[in-house]
Amino acid sequence: MSNCIAVMDLGTNTFHLLIADVTDGTFNELARDHEAVKLGEGGINKGHIQQNAFDRGIAAMERFSSQIGQYNVKRVKAIATSALRSASNGTDFINTVKEHTGIEIEIIDGIKEATYIYHGVKAAGALSASTSLIMDIGGGSVEFIICTQDEMLWKQSFEIGAARLIERFHQVDPIPAEAIQQLHAYLDEILKDLFTAAKDIGVDKLIGSAGAFETFAEVLELEKQDDFDVKHIKTYDFDLDSFIRITDILIASSSQQRKAMKGIISLRVDMIVVASIITRYVMDKLNIKRVSMSTYSLKEGVMVVQALSLES
Incomplete structure (x- = not known):
């Protein structure tokens, strides 16, 4: 039995979208996209997402949401990392995305991020x-x-x-x-x-x-x-x-x-x-x-x- 899953990696510089058909524990890529949102521009070391970067991020998520709607997606997983982890207005961003797209963003810690990276590199056959x-x-x-x-x-x-x-x-x-x-x-x-x-x-x-x-x-x-x-x-x-x-x-x-x-x-x-x-x-x-x-x-x-x- 196959299932269509959409995964988003919401990084500090780039937001990534991967849509794949999953069968028997493996995935077959259907669509891939990315957007250079530069979420940390002008404020990453201050712990605050600047308004222009905030708006770019929301626009990217709206575009991703539209793409996801073109597929029979059974599950959506949106993962946020360092910029949203450390931003004072990270919760505002997450709430705005939910309001505009219905997508719920999960902020993960660095250890979970490392674990996901390991599984990705392993799946590539690099280890x-x-x-x-x-x-x-x-x-x-x-x-x-x-x-x-x-x-x-x-x-x-x-x-x-x-x-x-x-x-x-x-x-x-x-x-x-x-x-x-x-x-x-x-x-x-x-x-x-x-x-x-x-x-x-x-x-x-x-x-x-x-x-x-x-x-x-x-x-x-x-x-x-x-x-x-x-x-x-x-x-x-x-x-x-x-x-x-x-x-x-x-x-x-x-x-x-x-x-x-x-x-x-x-x-x-x-x-x-x-x-x-x-x-x-x-x-x-x-x-x-x-x-x-x-x-x-x-x-x-x-x-x-x-x-x-x-x-x-």
Whole structure:
């Protein structure tokens, strides 16, 4: 028996919609959409969604609601993460969405977010018997999961997403060396729990979950071929030297240079710099030499959990 489910991932930078037909614990994608709402713009570190961002978010949800209405959807799951978790007017946003669309939004904590991300990356086939570190760089938070294909060994969410780091450290473009040093010092303090866990457990590989890692793959592949589309793949293995080269270029680049690069969507022109810095920082700290990417992330993980719940 099949069931149609709609899942929404309401992130700090982007709202995502995934509609799929679920049969026997697996899903077949019917529709996918996203909207760059920039919910944290101008206020993420102040804990308040600014009016323009608030309005963009409501408009996106109304559009998603219209799309959902085109399918025989049995269940709707809307998940909100860091921006709505920390915003003083997050409840106002949730109530307005319910009033305009009937959609009920569930705010999840960082640990549940990490769990969904794990299930998404696992569904992509990116995990193996060896120990990996999944890294999901969002606009508001970054999730780290140390895991194998069989189990999660450790997980934690940190409120150090790209939008937050840009506001604190990337006010001058290109980003100055002093700002990078300050960011490194900040991460030294914030990510102590990660480094302790990784040292105790051991990590063989870094797996980037969608987002910025899709951009890294797009930029590298579009240097070689004009018709590469990251959305047509589920996983991607980076060549280490190429990965180091492209992140070095991105960190040193100006906004205009990034805008001119094939593979960088407008939403990521700014965030890709801090995403590059934090990724390279974690790789250096943990001496990681293998890097890959999963295009499946939180929304696919939510879909997998929903599919399994229908079976039970």
